[in-house]
Amino acid sequence: MNEMIKPKDYKTDIKPIWCPGCGDFATLSALTKTLAFMQLKKEQVSIISGIGCSSRLPAYIDSYGFHGVHGRALALASGLKAARPTQTVIAVGGDGDGFSIGGNHFMHACRRNMDITYIVMDNHVYGMTKGQPSPTTEPDWVSKLTPHGSGIRPFQPLAIALSSGAGFVARGFAGDPSGLAKLIFEGLRHQGFSFIQVLSPCPTFRPEQKLWKQQVQPWPFDTTDDPVLAASRIHADEGLTTGLIYQRELPVWQPGAEASDTLENIEQGFLV
Amino acid sequence: MNEMIKPKDYKTDIKPIWCPGCGDFATLSALTKTLAFMQLKKEQVSIISGIGCSSRLPAYIDSYGFHGVHGRALALASGLKAARPTQTVIAVGGDGDGFSIGGNHFMHACRRNMDITYIVMDNHVYGMTKGQPSPTTEPDWVSKLTPHGSGIRPFQPLAIALSSGAGFVARGFAGDPSGLAKLIFEGLRHQGFSFIQVLSPCPTFRPEQKLWKQQVQPWPFDTTDDPVLAASRIHADEGLTTGLIYQRELPVWQPGAEASDTLENIEQGFLV
Amino acid sequence: MRPTRNENPKSEHKNKVKHLKKKHSISVAITGAGGSGAVTTGLMLLDAMSRAGFYGYMSRSAGPQIRGGESAVMMRFASQPVFNTDDRFDVLLAMDWHKVERFADEIPLDSQSLIVCDENAGEIPAPLLQNGAVCRALPLSKTAKSIEGGRANMLGLGVLAILLGLTEQAMQQAVRATLGKKGDKVVADAIAGIERGMQFVVAGTQDLRLQPKSTAQKRWNISGNEACGLGALRGGVRFVAAYPITPASDILEWMAPNLEKLGGSLLQAEDELASINMIIGGSFGGVPSMTATSGPGLSLMVEGLGLAVTSETPVVVMNVMRGGPSTGIPTKSEQSDLNLALYGLHGDAPHLVLAPLNILDCVFTSEWSVSLSEQLQAVAIVLSDQSLGQSRLVTDPPDYAGFNTRRVVADASTQHYQRYQLTENAVSAMAIPGTPGTTYTADGLEHDERGTPSSMAADHQQQMAKRSRKLAAFDYGQHWAHVDGQGGIALITWGSSSAVCQEVAERLRDSGMQTRVVALRLLMPLNVQALQGLIKDCTSIVVVEQNMSGQLFHYLHAEQAIPARAVSYARPGPLPLRPGDIVEFIIAGVQADE
Amino acid sequence: MRPTRNENPKSEHKNKVKHLKKKHSISVAITGAGGSGAVTTGLMLLDAMSRAGFYGYMSRSAGPQIRGGESAVMMRFASQPVFNTDDRFDVLLAMDWHKVERFADEIPLDSQSLIVCDENAGEIPAPLLQNGAVCRALPLSKTAKSIEGGRANMLGLGVLAILLGLTEQAMQQAVRATLGKKGDKVVADAIAGIERGMQFVVAGTQDLRLQPKSTAQKRWNISGNEACGLGALRGGVRFVAAYPITPASDILEWMAPNLEKLGGSLLQAEDELASINMIIGGSFGGVPSMTATSGPGLSLMVEGLGLAVTSETPVVVMNVMRGGPSTGIPTKSEQSDLNLALYGLHGDAPHLVLAPLNILDCVFTSEWSVSLSEQLQAVAIVLSDQSLGQSRLVTDPPDYAGFNTRRVVADASTQHYQRYQLTENAVSAMAIPGTPGTTYTADGLEHDERGTPSSMAADHQQQMAKRSRKLAAFDYGQHWAHVDGQGGIALITWGSSSAVCQEVAERLRDSGMQTRVVALRLLMPLNVQALQGLIKDCTSIVVVEQNMSGQLFHYLHAEQAIPARAVSYARPGPLPLRPGDIVEFIIAGVQADE
Numbered sequence A, B: 001m002n003e004m005i006k007p008k009d010y011k012t013d014i015k016p017i018w019c020p021g022c023g024d025f026a027t028l029s030a031l032t033k034t035l036a037f038m039q040l041k042k043e044q045v046s047i048i049s050g051i052g053c054s055s056r057l058p059a060y061i062d063s064y065g066f067h068g069v070h071g072r073a074l075a076l077a078s079g080l081k082a083a084r085p086t087q088t089v090i091a092v093g094g095d096g097d098g099f100s101i102g103g104n105h106f107m108h109a110c111r112r113n114m115d116i117t118y119i120v121m122d123n124h125v126y127g128m129t130k131g132q133p134s135p136t137t138e139p140d141w142v143s144k145l146t147p148h149g150s151g152i153r154p155f156q157p158l159a160i161a162l163s164s165g166a167g168f169v170a171r172g173f174a175g176d177p178s179g180l181a182k183l184i185f186e187g188l189r190h191q192g193f194s195f196i197q198v199l200s201p202c203p204t205f206r207p208e209q210k211l212w213k214q215q216v217q218p219w220p221f222d223t224t225d226d227p228v229l230a231a232s233r234i235h236a237d238e239g240l241t242t243g244l245i246y247q248r249e250l251p252v253w254q255p256g257a258e259a260s261d262t263l264e265n266i267e268q269g270f271l272v
Numbered sequence C, D: 001m002r003p004t005r006n007e008n009p010k011s012e013h014k015n016k017v018k019h020l021k022k023k024h025s026i027s028v029a030i031t032g033a034g035g036s037g038a039v040t041t042g043l044m045l046l047d048a049m050s051r052a053g054f055y056g057y058m059s060r061s062a063g064p065q066i067r068g069g070e071s072a073v074m075m076r077f078a079s080q081p082v083f084n085t086d087d088r089f090d091v092l093l094a095m096d097w098h099k100v101e102r103f104a105d106e107i108p109l110d111s112q113s114l115i116v117c118d119e120n121a122g123e124i125p126a127p128l129l130q131n132g133a134v135c136r137a138l139p140l141s142k143t144a145k146s147i148e149g150g151r152a153n154m155l156g157l158g159v160l161a162i163l164l165g166l167t168e169q170a171m172q173q174a175v176r177a178t179l180g181k182k183g184d185k186v187v188a189d190a191i192a193g194i195e196r197g198m199q200f201v202v203a204g205t206q207d208l209r210l211q212p213k214s215t216a217q218k219r220w221n222i223s224g225n226e227a228c229g230l231g232a233l234r235g236g237v238r239f240v241a242a243y244p245i246t247p248a249s250d251i252l253e254w255m256a257p258n259l260e261k262l263g264g265s266l267l268q269a270e271d272e273l274a275s276i277n278m279i280i281g282g283s284f285g286g287v288p289s290m291t292a293t294s295g296p297g298l299s300l301m302v303e304g305l306g307l308a309v310t311s312e313t314p315v316v317v318m319n320v321m322r323g324g325p326s327t328g329i330p331t332k333s334e335q336s337d338l339n340l341a342l343y344g345l346h347g348d349a350p351h352l353v354l355a356p357l358n359i360l361d362c363v364f365t366s367e368w369s370v371s372l373s374e375q376l377q378a379v380a381i382v383l384s385d386q387s388l389g390q391s392r393l394v395t396d397p398p399d400y401a402g403f404n405t406r407r408v409v410a411d412a413s414t415q416h417y418q419r420y421q422l423t424e425n426a427v428s429a430m431a432i433p434g435t436p437g438t439t440y441t442a443d444g445l446e447h448d449e450r451g452t453p454s455s456m457a458a459d460h461q462q463q464m465a466k467r468s469r470k471l472a473a474f475d476y477g478q479h480w481a482h483v484d485g486q487g488g489i490a491l492i493t494w495g496s497s498s499a500v501c502q503e504v505a506e507r508l509r510d511s512g513m514q515t516r517v518v519a520l521r522l523l524m525p526l527n528v529q530a531l532q533g534l535i536k537d538c539t540s541i542v543v544v545e546q547n548m549s550g551q552l553f554h555y556l557h558a559e560q561a562i563p564a565r566a567v568s569y570a571r572p573g574p575l576p577l578r579p580g581d582i583v584e585f586i587i588a589g590v591q592a593d594e
């Protein structure tokens, strides 16, 4: 137990269902690297997800985990953190899971600001259901379901996180795993809700995302703690930059005081 | 039929369930005034709501209406608008309905940008269920359910609307019914999704909101069509200013092309 | 139907309904417009009666207005425990006639009934008088104006006090208990008003005084929603996530401060999808967890419940039923969510469904539900309803059930931990995050014993059988139903209809008809064999419930638990089931058979 | 069980199972790792067989990998229509042995079976050989490498073509139809490969050639999901809002472009809560509207469905079932959402539940569902499943049903329009927004005839009775079930199990046992009387379905539609029901009775 934990110690023997070249592999290894770097014991960590290719991740890490239902990872993670504050709680999933069906929990988790790190592997598509547009998909991307493209402007995860009150807003890229590991490390260290959007290519349904390797640039500013500044920067950004954009200490919501009374006493209240 | 329609022509004989002094009366009359001003025929208008005190409004206006389930007004309104583009579709409701349980539809309706006007009567409380904090409630407001206050920073409706891609973002006040009517008029004229947050006091559960009369100020800037500028202004705002904050023409999503083929032809596709 | 009879069979069934002896009790209703203080008056009367040694039950009804609308309280008092409303009311105290017709169905009056009202209130609405009730108009408001801080409702309360034989002392105590927080002046004014009211002489009516059962024991004054909350705390619940909804919110509002006192917590969720998944998270974290909701909210939890079933995460959902379908009638009672609770999950998803049998039983059933859920790592849906949840009872304090609630937990030393291991009782040890050596990933996908996702037929069948067997093979003991009486007539019922059925049985027995009541507390899994045994010799079998389609009746047939000759007595809300109507229905069936 | 027998009763039941004559058909399976082209090969074979005048059925199975995982196609061909898989396979073409054990259960082989495989693929996994299948290893990949653009799967297809007696011409046409879009080179290479494959001589096996039924009529090649989409368009659906989910997404993907061609539209919703409420909005707007989903999505729609029931807004939900509960087994079939579809609404909420009986019937049932929903202003849930939806059929084109789908619409002249007016058939005229003089507000709150919210008992009972009566009193004609054969044995079934039951009945009849099949298309409301009439003289009654708990069996008991002696044959997914197993079960029951 006193030995150093190595990234591979967090590996399970379950073979990922992911396609060759899927960006999600990078998040998996960035995560195990970071956990090892922080020497977090397996049993201290819980990884919670919804449904999607990306949401399969918990089974591939040897820690506690919950592969829940589509869109509800953050709700489950919040309940777990409320009930068991000592766990390091990490929620993971995809853009469909987090921004489409799970969009409401995303906003409210940002506001509530529990100490949870949320990693969204964003491939701008529904991978698991075989290629429909997600909220982050470009309006002119053609699929069977949208023969002329969705025609709808993409969801802006960072802007929503900031507007919802998150205190840690970052974007990483699967093509830069060590940069990603660093962001995850900062996220895990941050007290409160940390949101990390990971550009995670889906070579199967979005082969054009292989170009991200060339297109992705570092975020051109230093991290700010000013939400007004962050808002204008994020609103002007085009989506393919990576870095820690905004970080600010905000009140963390965590219930769980010591017991101060007994049930017997409480029951006295019913006596006439 | 050629006579002028007056505000009172839109009144039904159903007595509102609202408490005396409830801010929602102002939205009701601002709405009938605007409809009359625009000379919209009763049958051209559909008013769609969820559940809450404020969501009872459709029954009090003599037009088409749907009092749906909690949080789903925008979904229902979107389906109606998609299927029957000729209707003037207005969605109404409360802060709980729109920002708590309905938060996801709010974001996605903003992005989708159908030609719908959405009016939220925001009283920073759940009125109908007798006084629990809503997303817009101050963190230190004490209720039976939250004996020390919710401890959670308020939801920012305008910031979320803007970040979600709405092209019309405004705030009105029940204490200024003619200003409100003007905003509703602008919202109805705007092509695309228009969001109007109405500060609508709940004297029953939030008697302190009577002070709004003194506190509410006009928005200190002109309307902008620059989202970056709007974002920084909104992020710096404290919530008690009213005006049309941001307006921009954006692509409106409205399906419904003319038929171009017959079912018989389509069926030919199955022939071996 | 052929009910078995006692020693002294009577042949004149025709008149039996009328001659049935009834429980000796007094029923009082109080109505008034918003601000008239009808509800406060009722609460004070309930308190005073309990101090005087009586038992009582109080339910409420209100118009659609959020505040300032008309409201009514319906109360019943007796020398023995009383859990439901009677067929009729002895006294109606009407503060005014504002929209009182709305309550006419809820407050049946007859020629023995007395209406006390204000002489300035105007014409009495005809529906109240049609069955011959006697009316006494008194100068309540006029007199109230003449005394300092006088309020008409306190004078009315004084009149009721005299009619019911309450002492000034009892009234003073009640005022202090109810209004004490508002200061001495308010208390003194109220007492002055009541005492003035007690001076009115209301002549020409029957004696409404009950014999108090002498008892040293202290009484509790508790609502069903509070009782559900208390039972949950007794069962060990320490985490609640929920979204407000009528008529369940009071459970949450009672629990919020009390959970905190016990080191637990309550999280107000953004919606019901969040609340169910939050408690799954809390329970996965090792803390017994619960939510409370009503029909529309339960509908939204269905997907989450399936996740809890498949991942074997124990959770308890208190569903306080109201009139359905859809938004329906949110403020009124109905037992119509049974179908949803039993069958509303996709796939074959075994779980527990329970229902408290009366307000007091909410404590027990709620505690037992938590206990079962934890022991079986199962979903437990508890079906209370508005008539239990928002009504108050003056009762003897509940016994301690003291269940062993602990779930089977894996300890750190476990080798090759398998979360879903097959065991003799099909319950597998559950590892709590933080425990070394037992990491696993819970899953809503079908999985093998270890928890690894699998789509193989063999794993699917194995794990489905496991999840079903752990519930089917468990020994639920005697608590699955409350049974009393002997056959002849069998009444099978559930939840809030149970108290009414008890009273029906008492009346039938008093008239010489043997009657057995089987009030089901554990609806799923159903104890089919025991139920069949209990009814097999009964000549008539009636299934009683408060919904339109006979949901329990159909469920009992689905399980082949009742024979073809069983009949259904199913009435929708919002009016309460009345014992007299059911007695009449049964007697008519008996007569038809003769 | 005592089945009635035909003229020539046989007494040796013991051996009857084996001697039962089977439908003459050929079953072929093709397996391979990702990229091996197993699925394309299957699709081409299906096309070629249909061009040769045969009927065919093709289902698919795949491992958990999103892309590049192992997959299998299971096909059956015959000279008459064929709708389901057989007990066993005649030929397995295995491109490789990658994880093929995973499919061993799905592809039963016996001593009559032939395995064709690549000689370089290595050792044959033992489970495939255990029942004595004969194996022929051919140099498929080696030979493929020797010809330009050659692919082993095309050579394998050539071998199958020879075995099944297909001509080169049929193969060429199939290649052009399937690969035409990919260009001439691809087509030519494929043809070359197939023709090379057809030169292999595979000796020592039974004759696998079918007699083609000479028919001039053109065949359709259609999947169940496409058929559901087509039926909906035929029924008049012009608005769809939905959220993708396996195995329902193909319905949406087929409908999206076709709706547009017909002037309709499809809206991809943010979640299922949105999609159900969107179609309520669309239907309120006067356009027949539908969504498609699977178990987890249906769970999320439950609250919205209640709203549609109470507001009387017609909507159709196609639910393509998969293995449950929870996320379960998303890619495999099971009939386990029946409970949820029947009972999963809070309150008493009458609605329609239907199920297509086979892939072709998806067209009819889907059209009929839209028609009923529109006429009755009701919710219709249609229960298809993965085995229908994602399988393909080569079949005769469906007839036009041509229902009168129009809903009763209020016209502009209506005076004092009452949206929920009581009428003789309990259906009220629905005003479409835009119509003058008939404005109203639809509501999920209980309401009166006009639509004004009401919590009065009288209104509640009136409107609940109305909503129930409009469904109960309607004349559904003969379509409620597909019935054939005479009693003796009665098989009651529903949905995708119907085709299997038809085959079971054919086999039983061929062995002299009279058998009746009642395949329920309309599950709710259930035609209890007609069903009772159809089975009353049957000596054995077996309820067949693909789920674990016997959901239909319990439902039929709930409705008192079947007698106590009925037995349940319920098996969960993911393996398909096999006609031989059911025959064996029935014969065993018969023997036990003798």
Ligand SMILES: Cc1ncc(C[n+]2csc(CCOP(=O)(O)OP(=O)(O)O)c2C)c(N)n1
Pocket (backbone or CB within 6 Å): A051, A052, A053, A054, A055, A070, A093, A094, A095, A096, A097, A098, A121, A123, A125, A126, A127, A128, A129, A134, D243, D244, D245, D246, D272, D296, D297, D300
């Ligand atoms: C309630 C529900 N609706 C729909 C689905 C089907 N579904 C599974 S994954 C998914 C989307 C996955 O997209 P994303 O979250 O972006 O993950 P990815 O596969 O791209 O990593 C959907 C729609 C489901 N499982 N549950």
Ligand SMILES: Cc1ncc(C[n+]2csc(CCOP(=O)(O)OP(=O)(O)O)c2C)c(N)n1
Pocket (backbone or CB within 6 Å): B051, B052, B053, B054, B055, B070, B093, B094, B095, B096, B097, B098, B121, B123, B125, B126, B127, B128, B129, B134, C243, C244, C245, C246, C272, C296, C297, C300
């Ligand atoms: C699914 C569901 N959950 C909860 C409720 C209970 N409920 C009714 S209204 C309401 C909140 C209303 O708050 P808001 O939207 O702010 O409206 P207000 O009454 O303040 O105008 C809630 C929680 C419900 N009707 N349905």
Ligand code: SF4
Pocket (backbone or CB within 6 Å): A017, A018, A019, A021, A022, A023, A024, A053, A054, A123, A127, A128, A201, A202, A203, A204, A205, D066, D067
């Ligand atoms: S489909 Fe896309 S997201 Fe899914 S595993 Fe394959 S590459 Fe990754």
Ligand code: SF4
Pocket (backbone or CB within 6 Å): B017, B018, B019, B021, B022, B023, B024, B053, B054, B123, B127, B128, B201, B202, B203, B204, B205, C066, C067
């Ligand atoms: S409770 Fe508040 S929001 Fe509701 S009607 Fe009364 S004042 Fe208005």
Ligand SMILES: [Mg+2]
Pocket (backbone or CB within 6 Å): A052, A094, A095, A096, A121, A122, A123, A124, A125, A126, A127, A134
């Ligand atoms: Mg994705």
Ligand SMILES: [Mg+2]
Pocket (backbone or CB within 6 Å): B052, B094, B095, B096, B121, B122, B123, B124, B125, B126, B127, B134
């Ligand atoms: Mg509000």
